[in-house]
Amino acid sequence: MRIEHHDLYSEFPEMRDAIDTLRAKSGRFAAMFGRYDRLTGKVEDLEEHDMPVADFTLEDMKKMRVKLKDEIYQLLLVFQIGQKHCV
Numbered sequence: 001m002r003i004e005h006h007d008l009y010s011e012f013p014e015m016r017d018a019i020d021t022l023r024a025k026s027g028r029f030a031a032m033f034g035r036y037d038r039l040t041g042k043v044e045d046l047e048e049h050d051m052p053v054a055d056f057t058l059e060d061m062k063k064m065r066v067k068l069k070d071e072i073y074q075l076l077l078v079f080q081i082g083q084k085h086c087v
Contacts, residue, residue, distance in 0.1 A: 006040050008033065011069065015076050022079055029075055036068045 009016055022029040043061050046053055 005044065006065070008036060008069075008072065012073065012076065015080070018076050018079050022075065029072070032068060032072055032075070036065065036072060039065050039068065
């Protein structure tokens with residue numbers, strides 16, 4: 001089974017620098033990044049190895065990942081807007 005990777009650098013390639021900066025400077029962002037990364041790893045592992053798991057469990061994990069990705073994206077947008085105002 002071909003697995004689509006959802007790491008944040010793949011999801012937001014144009015925001016790579018912002019991701020790196022926020023990971024280094026914001027404990028909150030770094031914690032969210034870590035949670036997203038771990039959750040993505042679990043989902044991809046389950047999918048890749050076709051492990052038996054209740055459909056709702058995998059779907060709940062994917063929903064949590066999307067919610068977390070949305071929160072991370074909002075932080076990235078706010079950061080980028082702030083950077084533009086400082087230039």
